[in-house]
Amino acid sequence: MPKWTRRVLAVLFAIALGYYWLAVESHVPSGHYSIDIAELRRLANSIPGPKPREIRVERVATFQFPAAAIMAGGSWKVEDGPAVSYQIVYPDRTVIVDTAMDQATTKAMGRATFDPQAFAHMIQAMSSASLILVTHEHPDHIGGIATFSEAQRLTPSVRLTREQAAHPEQAAPAKMTQGVFQILNYERATAIAPGIALIKSPGHTPGSQMVFIQREDGAEFLLLGDVAWGMRNVENVRERPRFITTFMLHEDRDAVMLELAELHRLIEAEPKIHMLAGHDAAPIDALEKQGLLIEGFM
Numbered sequence: 472m473p474k475w476t477r478r479v480l481a482v483l484f485a486i487a488l489g490y491y492w493l494a495v496e497s498h499v500p501s502g503h504y505s506i507d508i509a510e511l512r513r514l515a516n517s518i519p520g521p522k523p524r525e526i527r528v529e530r531v532a533t534f535q536f537p538a539a540a541i542m543a544g545g546s547w548k549v550e551d552g553p554a555v556s557y558q559i560v561y562p563d564r565t566v567i568v569d570t571a572m573d574q575a576t577t578k579a580m581g582r583a584t585f586d587p588q589a590f591a592h593m594i595q596a597m598s599s600a601s602l603i604l605v606t607h608e609h610p611d612h613i614g615g616i617a618t619f620s621e622a623q624r625l626t627p628s629v630r631l632t633r634e635q636a637a638h639p640e641q642a643a644p645a646k647m648t649q650g651v652f653q654i655l656n657y658e659r660a661t662a663i664a665p666g667i668a669l670i671k672s673p674g675h676t677p678g679s680q681m682v683f684i685q686r687e688d689g690a691e692f693l694l695l696g697d698v699a700w701g702m703r704n705v706e707n708v709r710e711r712p713r714f715i716t717t718f719m720l721h722e723d724r725d726a727v728m729l730e731l732a733e734l735h736r737l738i739e740a741e742p743k744i745h746m747l748a749g750h751d752a753a754p755i756d757a758l759e760k761q762g763l764l765i766e767g768f769m
Contacts, residue, residue, distance in 0.1 A: 559667065606749070
């Protein structure tokens, strides 16, 4: 074989190996992450009072990114992914989980469209919410809090975990104002309201957490935040590719992979729990058709 041929083949092999490592490879490392669903149910029932009667959703913005960015080994076909806010409705109050982002933050984040009407509905709902939580501290989840025009009004209702509060750099380009939130301290899991429990899931960000909701009719939901951008991450137990996780998000890839493996186990063991990934329109659409989610805030 001529020398130049060997060199070309070596270069091609190096390129293929690099592409595989950056865009395809995904495996579950050694280690352990567990979700004790019985404990979450106990916590959800530990605070007296009526449980939520419904869950509403606002799609404040829509990202466009290739499937290969959502899951390692995916295609390069461009897909839509919503940035959403959830409103958990009780007979006498509301709780909001995630606050998406304003128009300026949407523009700064690149390839995304913004729905001003949905954002206005969310902001109005935030003004009267008894509790506001975020799954993690990235701008497309915490941005509504960061850019709220009268931020001090939110202080009684906003709860950030100590990890979320300790990492304001994660919210960039949004900027969190100190003193507009209260610190939530817990170790593994905690009850936060009747029918709602939180479980820590660090990895995507230091302050990532998932939200378990048990409605008064018994329907159960698990909001994953960005542990998974799409349910395909859970179904296939595959992370985002390294060019996203390592070089753009700087996340703990091994921690997220262990969480995905546990979520996969949980969805097989408890198929009636409705999981909602951070930026996946299909499960939202399906639950709306079933009447389990309602489009638009009160």
